[in-house]
Amino acid sequence: MPIPEDVTGDEIDKDVRQELQSLPKTLADDVARNLVMVARLLDEDPEGAYGYSRVALRLASRVSAVREAAGFASYANQKYGEALAEFRAAKRMTGNIDLWPVMADCERGLGRPEKALDMAGAPEVHKLDKAGQVEMRLVAAGARRDMGQLDAAIVTLQSPELASSSVQPWTARLRYAYADALLAAGRESEAREWFAKAVEADRDGSTDASDRLAELDGVEFVDAMSDDDEGEGADVAPEKPEKPEDPEDKD
Missing domain, CATH: 1.25.40 (Serine Threonine Protein Phosphatase 5, Tetratricopeptide repeat)
Structure with a gap:
């Protein structure tokens, strides 16, 4: 996938850059530039971010930062099965539990709120920083709502x-x-x-x-434009109905 010339790879976090030093320099630079593109596009163009994450994954699948980036790109595209696999791989490589809340949310995305609640009660939660614990609380409340337990969701929050x-x-x-x-x-x-x-x-x-x-x-x-457009409706083709979500998108 094309990468703009202004992307050098030096934009990435220094800890990630240090992790990439285990690779040959040319390869490390290529991976870094793809990771920069993932970070740039994740919010505005998740499909594009996913594409760059797959390139980085193909180049350096044994680098935990690459697995984590691929996980977030998959998560942003509601590919929860892929995301969970990548997050688990990153956790195995580093032993870091910071990804625990988003892993639990992947379980929700896969239609397993009970598993998410199990994770919310696991010992790993006590090792999270305050932000991680709040995130875990949000996931647990979401899982309660998934199960139709509104009052329990309110209490959880x-x-x-x-x-x-x-x-x-x-x-x-x-x-x-x-x-x-x-x-x-x-x-x-x-x-x-x-x-x-x-x-x-x-x-x-x-x-x-x-x-x-x-x-x-x-x-x-x-809408300020609505009055101007009122008489032009006959010239506008009706919108096509949205395509129903494919349940496999969450796999």
């Missing part, structure tokens, strides 16, 4: 991190998940309160809490 007034990198997502669970349980006024709190903490727009809050407040957004 209730924690010192949720009650804290300080804003951490996980605060907006934690408050958002709590608000969403409350709304699903029919507790609309409480949900509105927590969506508002999520908005306060969401400094980088990582959630759509502001839209959800506006929706609860009955605010409607009008």
